[in-house]
Amino acid sequence: MAYTFRFRDVLAQQDAILDGLIVTIELSAVTITVGFVFGTLVAIVLLYGRPWARAIARSYVEVIRNTPLIVQLFLIFFGLPAIGIKLDVMTASLLALSINLTAYTAEIVRAGFESIPKSQIEAGISLGLTGPQIFRHVVLLPALKNVYPSLSSQFVLLMLATSVVSQISAADLFHAGSIIQSRTFRDFEVYTVISVLYLCLTLLMRGGFRLCYMLMFRR
Amino acid sequence: MAFVELKSVRKSYGSNTVLQDVDLNIEKGEIVAIIGRSGSGKSTLLRCINGLEPVQGGEVWVDGVAVHDPRANLRELRARVGIVFQSFNLFPHLTVERNITLGPTIVKGIGAAQAAVLAREALRKVGLEEKIKAYADELSGGQQQRVAIARSLAMAPSIMLFDEITSALDPELVGEVLLVLEAMAREGMTMLLVTHEMNFARRVAHRVVFMNQGKVWEQGPAKEFFAAPKTEELKGFLSAVLH
Amino acid sequence: MIRELALLDVYYLVLAVRWTIALTLLALAGGSLIGLLVAAGGASHHLLPRLLALGYVGLVQGIPLLAWLFIFYFGLSIVGYDLPPLIAATVGFSVYAGAFLGEIWRGALIAIPRTQWEAGTAIGLTYIEQLRHVIIPQAVRIAIPPTVGFLVQLIKNTSLAAVIGFVELTREGQMTTAATFQPFAVYLLVAALYFSLCYPLTRYSRVLEGRRRGVR
Numbered sequence: 001m002a003y004t005f006r007f008r009d010v011l012a013q014q015d016a017i018l019d020g021l022i023v024t025i026e027l028s029a030v031t032i033t034v035g036f037v038f039g040t041l042v043a044i045v046l047l048y049g050r051p052w053a054r055a056i057a058r059s060y061v062e063v064i065r066n067t068p069l070i071v072q073l074f075l076i077f078f079g080l081p082a083i084g085i086k087l088d089v090m091t092a093s094l095l096a097l098s099i100n101l102t103a104y105t106a107e108i109v110r111a112g113f114e115s116i117p118k119s120q121i122e123a124g125i126s127l128g129l130t131g132p133q134i135f136r137h138v139v140l141l142p143a144l145k146n147v148y149p150s151l152s153s154q155f156v157l158l159m160l161a162t163s164v165v166s167q168i169s170a171a172d173l174f175h176a177g178s179i180i181q182s183r184t185f186r187d188f189e190v191y192t193v194i195s196v197l198y199l200c201l202t203l204l205m206r207g208g209f210r211l212c213y214m215l216m217f218r219r
Numbered sequence: 220m221a222f223v224e225l226k227s228v229r230k231s232y233g234s235n236t237v238l239q240d241v242d243l244n245i246e247k248g249e250i251v252a253i254i255g256r257s258g259s260g261k262s263t264l265l266r267c268i269n270g271l272e273p274v275q276g277g278e279v280w281v282d283g284v285a286v287h288d289p290r291a292n293l294r295e296l297r298a299r300v301g302i303v304f305q306s307f308n309l310f311p312h313l314t315v316e317r318n319i320t321l322g323p324t325i326v327k328g329i330g331a332a333q334a335a336v337l338a339r340e341a342l343r344k345v346g347l348e349e350k351i352k353a354y355a356d357e358l359s360g361g362q363q364q365r366v367a368i369a370r371s372l373a374m375a376p377s378i379m380l381f382d383e384i385t386s387a388l389d390p391e392l393v394g395e396v397l398l399v400l401e402a403m404a405r406e407g408m409t410m411l412l413v414t415h416e417m418n419f420a421r422r423v424a425h426r427v428v429f430m431n432q433g434k435v436w437e438q439g440p441a442k443e444f445f446a447a448p449k450t451e452e453l454k455g456f457l458s459a460v461l462h
Numbered sequence: 463m464i465r466e467l468a469l470l471d472v473y474y475l476v477l478a479v480r481w482t483i484a485l486t487l488l489a490l491a492g493g494s495l496i497g498l499l500v501a502a503g504g505a506s507h508h509l510l511p512r513l514l515a516l517g518y519v520g521l522v523q524g525i526p527l528l529a530w531l532f533i534f535y536f537g538l539s540i541v542g543y544d545l546p547p548l549i550a551a552t553v554g555f556s557v558y559a560g561a562f563l564g565e566i567w568r569g570a571l572i573a574i575p576r577t578q579w580e581a582g583t584a585i586g587l588t589y590i591e592q593l594r595h596v597i598i599p600q601a602v603r604i605a606i607p608p609t610v611g612f613l614v615q616l617i618k619n620t621s622l623a624a625v626i627g628f629v630e631l632t633r634e635g636q637m638t639t640a641a642t643f644q645p646f647a648v649y650l651l652v653a654a655l656y657f658s659l660c661y662p663l664t665r666y667s668r669v670l671e672g673r674r675r676g677v678r
Contacts, residue, residue, distance in 0.1 A: 066660035070622060071656060122271055
């Protein structure tokens with residue numbers, strides 16, 4: 001049974017699969033870029049901002065990290081129109097994913113900043129460097145290097161989590177699964193194939209991150 | 220006015236008073252060694268001089284700048300006050316050269332090419348010219364400490380503070396660092412050293428200060444200081460340390 | 463038929479939290495069983511158990527949780543048997559949690575220095591006795607903060623059970639939205655309910671983390 005199906009779904013439906021795969025990759029790439037940049041900015045506010053800014057940032061991070069992504073997605077896609085903000089599926093997906101990843105990134109990067117020993121900061125102070133200068137030259141790169149493993153794991157998790165946008169009918173890889181499912185009725189086989197594709201994406205991403213680490217941090 | 224003047228300096232961490240009523244003057248060109256038990260406040264004293272630690276009472280004057288004033292802009296002063304720490308505190312992600320040129324280029328606005336020349340010169344003084352492109356983790360402890368000294372020297376300081384800079388080194392690496400210090404002394408650098416190296420202090424320092432219970436307990440010219448200690452506490456300390 | 467968002471709806475939403483908690487506990491139970499095997503295998507001195515454990519973790523962590531839920535939900539459709547959402551969800555979450563818990567606990571086991579094992583041997587304990595009296599008690603202390611942290615993830619993950627039709631908090635939210643057309647208010651309330659479950663646990667895990675650092 002399954003054997004006969006595999007041909008049918010892979011050959012006949014590879015368009016749907018490919019389209020979905022591309023969307024998943026695009027969503028992931030954009031979200032990771034945005035999440036990394038803004039997450040680092042939020043981390044800076046968390047540590048070095050004025051008390052009111054720190055409070056806002058901390059509340060934002062805690063709310064996002066203690067509520068499910070799918071609920072955040074529903075709130076943005078279904079909830080916002082009720083107060084006048086209508087977003088299309090892709091925009092809502094990107095927004096929800098980015099807001100989510102930024103919060104997790106901020107926590108990780110903040111921990112990275114705090115992992116720099118006080119003695120390093122004092123060395124910078126004693127040379128006469130200002131706070132921002134110390135941050136830029138002494139803290140930033142070593143901190144990112146320290147949290148690189150956590151950060152890259154978080155990014156891989158994000159790529160897998162993009163599957164949730166299928167629930168608002170965004171045309172990602174997981175959604176392609178339900179399309180094929182409705183065409184072929186071979187549910188189990190469909191999701192097995194989709195899963196294998198995600199697994200390949202995971203392995204590629206992990207390998208890619210390891211390569212980047214070698215290139216950036218090994219001399 | 221002396222180059223460094225401490226008047227009735229008081230420093231506490233919470234309820235723990237580390238420095239009580241410290242009076243100390245350092246003249247330009249003087250080499251002063253500070254010795255004492257751990258907890259006597261020696262390192263704290265040093266860190267108060269370049270403003271790393273704020274003081275709760277008294278005055279700290281360095282080259283005419285009121286360090287004790289919370290509103291003081293210490294950035295400019297710190298370029299003139301070099302400090303070397305027990306744990307070297309080199310920046311691990313930067314080359315030796317970049318470690319040394321960071322201060323001059325960013326704080327003093329010196330151009331990259333000129334800073335590179337400064338770095339080479341500073342490394343020559345500490346005998347590590349060939350390590351200019353190395354990273355900290357490729358160097359021994361003694362070499363790292365010498366690079367730390369070079370880093371401070373490149374800022375052309377008026378005074379150098381040394382906070383137990385040989386205490387974290389393996390015994391066989393201490394000598395190379397002390398040689399550098401002696402060379403600096405010969406060139407007339409004003410130096411304030413917190414140290415356990417009594418023989419070095421006796422040979423090189425002009426004056427030695429004994430800190431005890433957060434106060435300047437006894438001080439005097441180096442030779443006399445070690446040969447004829449006056450107070451009981453100093454006698455006790457020296458006999459424990461110089462067995 | 464659209465009705466106003468009533469106190470009754472709020473009541474049903476709060477009641478649905480029971481199922482979220484129930485699902486979390488089921489997943490924790492199932493995941494712990496698998497996690498123990500994975501941890502023990504992963505920390506073994508022999509190659510085969512290590513490879514199996516690592517393979518399991520790599521496979522499970524490389525596939526979205528939604529996919530695992532769907533695989534188990536639709537999985538038995540081959541055999542023509544329709545799995546109730548609760549069972550499918552429990553199995554799916556257990557498989558998922560087992561991998562993550564296994565990794566956390568394996569990390570705790572291998573964090574115990576070799577010298578502790580040697581000390582046990584030196585006073586004549588067998589392998590099992592060493593595990594029981596020396597290694598596991600210490601490993602548990604290391605493992606608790608990240609396990610509590612993972613518990614927060616589990617609670618959030620149960621929201622995906624809604625997708626395969628299990629009526630926990632998120633699904634209840636979807637149904638309430640369909641009936642009242644008040645998605646903003648409803649999902650805000652749903653989020654608040656999740657927050658009230660997760661945030662205290664997050665804080666607690668931080669306290670535990672701080673305590674462990676203090677002990678060291």
